[in-house]
Amino acid sequence: MRSRALEVALNTLMFVFLYAPLLVMIFFSFNASKSTSVFTGISLHWYGEVFSSSDTMTALRNTLLLALISSTVATVMGTMAAVGIQRMRSRFLSQTVMTVTNIPMMNPDIVTGVSLMLLFVFIGRFLGLANSLSFWTLLIAHITFNLPYVILNVLPKLRQTDKHLTDAAMDLGCTRRQAFFKVVLPAIRSGVMAGWLMAFTLSLDDFVISYYTNGADFQTLPLKIFAMTKKTVKPDMYALSTIIFVTILLLLIVVNLLQQRSEEAYERNDQ
Amino acid sequence: MKKVLLSALLILGLWLFSACGSGTGLDPEALTGTYSRDYAGTTINVFNWGEYLSDGSEGSLDVNAAFEELTGVTVNYANYESNEAMYAKLKSGAVSYDVIIPSDYMIQRLINENMLRELDYGFIDNAALTDPDYLGLYFDPGDAYSVPYMVGTVGLIYNTALVEEAPTSWRVMWDERYSNDILTFNNSRDAFSIAQLVLGIDVNTTDKAEWDQAAELLKQQNRVLQGRVMDEVFNKMEAGNAAICAYYAGDYLIMLEENEDLAFVYPEEGTTAYVDSACVPANCQNYEAALMYINFLLEPQVARANAEYVVYTSPNLAVQQDDSYSFKDDPVLYGELPTVQWFTDLPADVRSYYEALWEEILLYSE
Numbered sequence: 001m002r003s004r005a006l007e008v009a010l011n012t013l014m015f016v017f018l019y020a021p022l023l024v025m026i027f028f029s030f031n032a033s034k035s036t037s038v039f040t041g042i043s044l045h046w047y048g049e050v051f052s053s054s055d056t057m058t059a060l061r062n063t064l065l066l067a068l069i070s071s072t073v074a075t076v077m078g079t080m081a082a083v084g085i086q087r088m089r090s091r092f093l094s095q096t097v098m099t100v101t102n103i104p105m106m107n108p109d110i111v112t113g114v115s116l117m118l119l120f121v122f123i124g125r126f127l128g129l130a131n132s133l134s135f136w137t138l139l140i141a142h143i144t145f146n147l148p149y150v151i152l153n154v155l156p157k158l159r160q161t162d163k164h165l166t167d168a169a170m171d172l173g174c175t176r177r178q179a180f181f182k183v184v185l186p187a188i189r190s191g192v193m194a195g196w197l198m199a200f201t202l203s204l205d206d207f208v209i210s211y212y213t214n215g216a217d218f219q220t221l222p223l224k225i226f227a228m229t230k231k232t233v234k235p236d237m238y239a240l241s242t243i244i245f246v247t248i249l250l251l252l253i254v255v256n257l258l259q260q261r262s263e264e265a266y267e268r269n270d271q
Numbered sequence: 272m273k274k275v276l277l278s279a280l281l282i283l284g285l286w287l288f289s290a291c292g293s294g295t296g297l298d299p300e301a302l303t304g305t306y307s308r309d310y311a312g313t314t315i316n317v318f319n320w321g322e323y324l325s326d327g328s329e330g331s332l333d334v335n336a337a338f339e340e341l342t343g344v345t346v347n348y349a350n351y352e353s354n355e356a357m358y359a360k361l362k363s364g365a366v367s368y369d370v371i372i373p374s375d376y377m378i379q380r381l382i383n384e385n386m387l388r389e390l391d392y393g394f395i396d397n398a399a400l401t402d403p404d405y406l407g408l409y410f411d412p413g414d415a416y417s418v419p420y421m422v423g424t425v426g427l428i429y430n431t432a433l434v435e436e437a438p439t440s441w442r443v444m445w446d447e448r449y450s451n452d453i454l455t456f457n458n459s460r461d462a463f464s465i466a467q468l469v470l471g472i473d474v475n476t477t478d479k480a481e482w483d484q485a486a487e488l489l490k491q492q493n494r495v496l497q498g499r500v501m502d503e504v505f506n507k508m509e510a511g512n513a514a515i516c517a518y519y520a521g522d523y524l525i526m527l528e529e530n531e532d533l534a535f536v537y538p539e540e541g542t543t544a545y546v547d548s549a550c551v552p553a554n555c556q557n558y559e560a561a562l563m564y565i566n567f568l569l570e571p572q573v574a575r576a577n578a579e580y581v582v583y584t585s586p587n588l589a590v591q592q593d594d595s596y597s598f599k600d601d602p603v604l605y606g607e608l609p610t611v612q613w614f615t616d617l618p619a620d621v622r623s624y625y626e627a628l629w630e631e632i633l634l635y636s637e
């Protein structure tokens with residue numbers, strides 16, 4: 001009985017720590033006044049304001065665009081890499097490759113950021129570019145730190161499948177490509193989706209690496225918010241963060257539902 | 272379910288790749304400068320402080336969108352949070368900006384390092400509107416490299432409901448009666464300047480013994496301080512969580528909107544002032560369009576929109592004399608100033624000396 005009470009208490013505490021800051025932010029996003037400390041009344045004013053600032057909209061669009069492209073590219077590359085790693089005959093080789101691909105994940109962001117910047121600047125100087133840092137360097141950086149998360153999500157799924165799956169499919173008349181797209185990919189789909197989603201959210205909120213690798217032409221939302229330290233952060237940022245939070249929450253729910261359905265369907269097919 | 276998700280993604284995708292266009296709030300009839308569409312299709316990179324440009328929120332003028340519509344030049348707009356961050360990005364040589372808006376002492380450093388390009392005033396006819404008080408300042412005596420954008424001063428903000436009598440001196444920031452109710456800057460130069468003003472030391476001193484003296488005074492302040500803050504100061508003062516703070520004059524007016532008990536004073540020892548000016552970096556890629564953008568910033572209606580948005584002192588005469596400007600003749604922004612000192616760029620050894628002292632002060636406890 002006592003352990004049950006403890007369990008409830010610990011869980012409650014955990015949820016408070018996780019969600020209290022978000023709830024405070026959501027609460028103040030409905031504040032009628034400009035203040036971010038004194039609550040004067042409920043209003044949707046700041047939700048309208050979010051869309052009136054072209055600057056904020058550009059930053060939001062940049063952030064989403066970057067997250068979408070980088071996570072998709074990373075998912076394609078990461079899935080290919082996972083398939084490759086799984087097929088490796090030598091255990092030593094596959095372990096080495098795994099370790100190397102995990103480095104961007106284990107490395108402190110600031111080290112990854114600074115070293116990527118140095119590399120980009122070096123190459124930019126070499127090529128004589130006026131702008132060595134741009135949207136493209138930011139994109140490369142995001143793909144880089146997204147990759148290990150995709151691989152880590154896909155590889156366990158691949159290991160769960162029968163290692164003769166491709167052979168069996170080819171036995172039954174598939175070409176190599178068909179075997180992958182019609183048989184292997186559906187089997188690991190949930191892992192691919194999870195990897196994509198993780199990459200998407202990581203890219204969405206990355207600050208440190210973006211800070212070092214962004215150029216003049218492409219500012220993301222976290223960078224914009226960080227630059228607001230001289231003057232106060234206005235509640236329209238709270239409203240925007242609330243919208244993003246709710247969107248991601250809904251996205252997660254939808255993805256989970258889809259995943260559950262597809263897994264059920266897959267199991268039914270199996271029987 | 273899948274269809275819903277797909278169509279949601281499709282809508283998102285369409286929005287991501289489309290440019291949203293709506294009214295910018297610019298009155299083309301009232302323009303005083305000359306603008307050409309000769310540079311339409313080109314791009315300029317503008318690097319400015321965060322929240323330092325009217326962006327169309329709350330019905331204000333959308334400066335970048337208006338400029339794009341007027342000239343056809345695309346504006347890439349990015350923000351920085353400190354002069355030093357801007358300097359690092361510029362110095363790395365990895366990015367070329369066309370317009371930057373650094374503060375006085377940073378302009379001095381950039382000029383000394385040949386990182387700025389001289390301005391061709393033939394493109395900046397609105398420069399004539401600049402208040403002569405802010406021309407020919409120490410960092411750019413001939414105004415060859417910079418045009419003032421915003422000006423500001425530091426003052427003492429206090430909550431009349433929480434102080435016993437109205438303070439007139441910076442010394443109140445060491446007053447034991449307000450122990451744990453005092454806030455100061457969380458940046459070394461501004462925090463040091465208050466101690467230097469109290470001690471009567473030049474804020475640009477290169478004498479290390481004088482920096483030691485100021486540091487000693489700042490260490491004593493730790494006892495009464497509630498904290499060292501930057502933008503958190505807004506919340507704390509507005510909510511009445513602190514009684515006294517030192518911050519930028521214009522920001523007092525923003526706090527005043529939320530808490531009428533707040534009052535402002537320029538202490539008798541004097542204060543420091545700063546000016547942020549528009550400059551063109553030496554490695555700029557689109558010089559004429561950059562000058563056109565600077566001219567646009569000086570445009571009376573644009574400068575007024577920015578002055579209303581940022582709430583700092585505008586060095587633009589047309590704004591100062593505009594009857595519809597909310598802060599016209601505001602005593603805090605445009606009143607009589609006490610003795611004012613400007614920060615100059617200090618030699619690197621002095622800089623690292625006081626930064627080391629600053630680290631000591633932060634860790635100091637009795």
